[in-house]
Amino acid sequence: MDIVFEQVDYIYHANSPFAQRALYEVDLAIEHGTFVAIVGHTGSGKSTLLQHLNGLLVPTNGKVRIGEYTLTNRQKQKQLKPLRRKVGVVFQFPEHQLFEETVEKDICFGPLNFGVSEDVAKQKAKEALALVGLPEQLLSQSPFDLSGGQMRRVAIAGILAMEPDVLVLDEPTAGLDPSGRKEIMELFARLHQERQLTTVLVTHNMEDAAKYADYVVVMRQGTVWKTGTPEAIFHDVDALLQIGLNVPETVLLKRKFEEKIGREIPSPCLTEEQLIDGIKALFFGGRLS
Amino acid sequence: MNVIIGRYVPSNSVIHRMDPRAKLLAMLIYAASVFLANNGVTYAMLTAFLLILLLLLRVPFSFILKGLRPVLWIVLFTFLLHAFLTKEGAALYQIGELAIYEGGLQKGVFISLRFLLLIAMTTWLTISTTPVEVTDAVESLFGPLKRFRVPVHELALMMSISLRFIPTLMEETEKIMKAQAARGVDFYGGSFGERIKAMTALLIPLFIHAFQRAEELATAMEARGYRGGEGRTKYRLLTWGWIDTCLLASTIGITILLFLFRT
Numbered sequence: 001m002d003i004v005f006e007q008v009d010y011i012y013h014a015n016s017p018f019a020q021r022a023l024y025e026v027d028l029a030i031e032h033g034t035f036v037a038i039v040g041h042t043g044s045g046k047s048t049l050l051q052h053l054n055g056l057l058v059p060t061n062g063k064v065r066i067g068e069y070t071l072t073n074r075q076k077q078k079q080l081k082p083l084r085r086k087v088g089v090v091f092q093f094p095e096h097q098l099f100e101e102t103v104e105k106d107i108c109f110g111p112l113n114f115g116v117s118e119d120v121a122k123q124k125a126k127e128a129l130a131l132v133g134l135p136e137q138l139l140s141q142s143p144f145d146l147s148g149g150q151m152r153r154v155a156i157a158g159i160l161a162m163e164p165d166v167l168v169l170d171e172p173t174a175g176l177d178p179s180g181r182k183e184i185m186e187l188f189a190r191l192h193q194e195r196q197l198t199t200v201l202v203t204h205n206m207e208d209a210a211k212y213a214d215y216v217v218v219m220r221q222g223t224v225w226k227t228g229t230p231e232a233i234f235h236d237v238d239a240l241l242q243i244g245l246n247v248p249e250t251v252l253l254k255r256k257f258e259e260k261i262g263r264e265i266p267s268p269c270l271t272e273e274q275l276i277d278g279i280k281a282l283f284f285g286g287r288l289s
Numbered sequence: 290m291n292v293i294i295g296r297y298v299p300s301n302s303v304i305h306r307m308d309p310r311a312k313l314l315a316m317l318i319y320a321a322s323v324f325l326a327n328n329g330v331t332y333a334m335l336t337a338f339l340l341i342l343l344l345l346l347r348v349p350f351s352f353i354l355k356g357l358r359p360v361l362w363i364v365l366f367t368f369l370l371h372a373f374l375t376k377e378g379a380a381l382y383q384i385g386e387l388a389i390y391e392g393g394l395q396k397g398v399f400i401s402l403r404f405l406l407l408i409a410m411t412t413w414l415t416i417s418t419t420p421v422e423v424t425d426a427v428e429s430l431f432g433p434l435k436r437f438r439v440p441v442h443e444l445a446l447m448m449s450i451s452l453r454f455i456p457t458l459m460e461e462t463e464k465i466m467k468a469q470a471a472r473g474v475d476f477y478g479g480s481f482g483e484r485i486k487a488m489t490a491l492l493i494p495l496f497i498h499a500f501q502r503a504e505e506l507a508t509a510m511e512a513r514g515y516r517g518g519e520g521r522t523k524y525r526l527l528t529w530g531w532i533d534t535c536l537l538a539s540t541i542g543i544t545i546l547l548f549l550f551r552t
Contacts (some may be wrong), residue, residue, distance in 0.1 A: 016355075054302075056467050089471040097468040099493035109490070113473030142495065158472065252394060 001067030001086065001165055001198060003030040003053065008062035010048050022048040024222040025062070030215075035192050035199045037209035037230075040219030041244055046202045047092075053168050053200060055080040056088040056256040064165070085149040088164030092171045093154035095148065103129070103146075103154050104139040110162040114122065121161070128157035132187060136226060149180050156184070160191070167191070168199045173205070181205075210234055210248045210270035218245070252276040297419050303532065304417045309426035311533035315540040316414045322544040323406050327332060330550045335406055338543050342413055356412050357405065360406070364401045372397035387431040420452035421525075429527055442518025450506070459497065465494050 007125075010023040023045050040046050046179040048112060051057040052064050055071055064071040069083045083141050091097070100106035107125035113119065126136060129137050132153040138146070143154050156172065173181040189212050192199045203209055209230065218226040221244055226233060234240070234247050237255060241247070254269040257279070267278035297298075304312070317390050319339075326332045343353060377392025414423075428445035435441050466476060469490045 051467065054471055056470060081475065084471055084473055089468075091464070091468045091471070094468065096494055096498065097472070097490075099490050111471035125358075163474070182365060 002032050002065070003067075003166070003198065004028070004065040005049075005052070005065060006063050006065070008052065008059040008064060010045075010052070010057060013103075013268045022222055023059075026222075026224055028199065028217065028224055028227070032198055034214045035212055036188075036201070036215045037213035038200065038202045038217045038219060039204070039206065039209050039245065040179060040225075042183055044219040045222040046219050047170060048198065050089070050168055050170055050202050050224075051165065054089055055083045056089075061195055081114070085184050086167040087158040087161060087162055087168060088162050089168040090156055090159050090170065090172050092174055093152075094131070094159070094172070095143075095151035095159075098143040098155055101142060102140055103143050106143050106154060107158045107161050108122075114162060124161040125157070128161040129154070131160055131191070132157045133183065135215075149176060152176065152184075163195075164197070166200070168200045168202075170202045171204065172201075173203075173208070179214075181208075188212070205236070205245045206248045207250075207271075210251075213217060218243075230270055234270060235268065253280065296415060298348050298352065298416045300347050300417075302417070304342065304345050304347075307417075307536060308527055308529050308533040309418050309422035309529060310429055310527060311326040311529065311536050312414055312418055313423065313426045313430065315536050316410055316539075318540045318544060319410050320407055322547050323403055323410075325544070325551055326403070327399075328552050330549070331547050332402055332545055334543060334550070338539075339406055339409055339413070343409065345534075346413065346417055348416055348424075353409070353412060353416070356416075357408060358405070360408050365406050367404060368397040368401040370397075371400050399535060421449055424449040424452065425523075425525060446518075454499075454502070457502075458495070460497060462491065462495060465491055499519070509518070 005026050008023055008026040009021070012018075012020045012022055017172055026049065027044075027152070028049075038046050038049065048057065048152050052059060052071065053066065055069075055075060058064075058071045058075040060073055060166040062072075066083060066087065095142050098106050100109060104122065107128055108118070108121040111121040111124050116124070125139065129136065133204060134150060134157070138150070138154070143151060146154065146235045152172075159167075167188070172188070173184050176184065181260060185208055188199060188201070191197060192212075201208070201213065213230055216230050218233060225243070226239075234251050237247050238286060241259055248270060250272055254265050254267075254275060258264055261282075265275075265278040265280065265282060267274050267281070268277040269278050296547065306320070319335075323335060326335055343350070347354075372389055372393045375393035375396045375397075376388075376390050379391050379396065380388045381391055394423045418426075427448065428441055431439070431441045431445075465516060470476065474487045474490055476491075478491050479487070
């Protein structure tokens with residue numbers, strides 16, 4: 001589903017002394033099947049933007065088009081259910097949403113809400129649990145007896161079982177250890193490929209943005225500051241550092257390396273592999289002897 | 290959130306800078322003396338006094354009115370009830386069986402005014418005073434009760450902790466509601482059974498986290514050497530100034546006037 005934001009404003013507590021503007025005339029287009037990373041400072045409007053994707057928030061002004069759905073400020077909450085089936089949102093710390101007696105019931109909760117029969121839901125729960133890399137025995141356990149990392153996976157499975165077309169992820173790896181983080185991100189990358197999803201990832205982690213995204217959207221003070229491919233966005237290191245954002249470690253290393261030896265590595269060096277290949281090319285390509 | 294009752298609105302007005310003890314006492318005395326008023330003059334005095342206090346807040350008036358809106362229905366209901374059920378004085382208006390009497394109209398106006406005054410006065414306090422200040426004031430005012438082994442400090446601490454966690458819990462409620470709404474829960478409609486289910490999906494995570502947080506808080510406090518109120522010093526010291534005396538004196542003044550003018 002294509003997602004288009006047209007001149008979207010969002011104001012929290014509109015018409016009250018606590019009114020706070022979070023989005024200013026945001027224009028954004030996300031094509032079907034792309035993997036988009038949204039990066040930006042705390043308070044830059046990332047989370048607000050994300051909640052527009054399934055109508056948890058509707059724009060104060062402007063409109064959001066998601067596939068055949070159009071959201072404006074006149075949207076009624078009740079009509080949004082079909083949209084929410086198609087757009088799965090994994091919130092920050094999704095393990096906070098677990099509530100059922102067993103893991104199976106919790107994963108089935110979403111599909112059942114969207115009118116799937118119980119047998120099918122159970123089947124989907126089993127598949128989703130396998131997808132997130134957890135053993136089937138866990139199905140009958142209480143989600144509250146699991147470890148933090150396992151709870152996170154169960155919660156993610158709960159969203160995947162809904163089989164959404166668009167997967168929205170709000171810092172899905174926050175608070176996980178490095179190996180857990182990598183596993184979860186690899187899972188999302190794989191699902192994106194296999195199910196031809198549209199994936200929107202909100203993250204602080206520039207390495208993840210560089211590695212997995214087709215496009216990067218940089219938010220700043222409630223507006224879209226810049227969009228582009230990771231290569232283009234992370235090429236302009238100084239601009240990003242200036243607005244207080246990071247670039248991937250590898251890009252910084254590339255820059256230091258280039259300053260020291262006075263030559264350019266012919267690669268954007270967005271990942272460790274690219275960096276290694278780039279340096280190899282310098283040394284063994286005969287240019288440095 | 291449209292509920293403005295009990296919400297602090299930051300400002301730098303005279304009232305905001307006053308000692309919370311003075312404000313709390315003034316509020317309590319005023320609330321008690323509202324019940325003394327029983328004729329036009331006394332109600333007028335109370336209203337005028339309150340209006341002055343509200344003006345001194347330097348908060349937009351529309352905002353205070355908005356805070357009163359939720360209780361307006363109760364006020365209207367009380368008014369109608371009194372207006373129709375009191376049968377005193379001359380009949381003013383007759384619609385079939387129902388009649389409005391002069392006495393009823395007057396009583397209706399007075400009782401609903403009493404309601405409004407009470408609520409406006411408490412709103413005045415909460416708009417100008419943070420919950421923490423209120424707790425400090427309570428602890429200080431009830432301090433003497435410690436002699437009678439009333440755990441004043443502990444009660445005040447409980448009060449401030451619960452007040453402190455109201456916004457946190459509200460935020461968490463909103464977050465969980467959103468997360469469950471994303472999983473297809475409809476909090477705004479559906480059958481009775483569906484609503485019950487929706488509430489469990491909200492309340493269970495909320496409770497679990499409240500308990501976890503309470504435990505974490507207790508550990509954190511113990512780790513920093515908290516051992517109850519004994520020998521504990523204060524970060525925010527309450528200072529009583531001449532302006533606080535003024536407020537208290539004028540409130541007491543109003544009460545005396547009410548005694549003189551009531552019939």
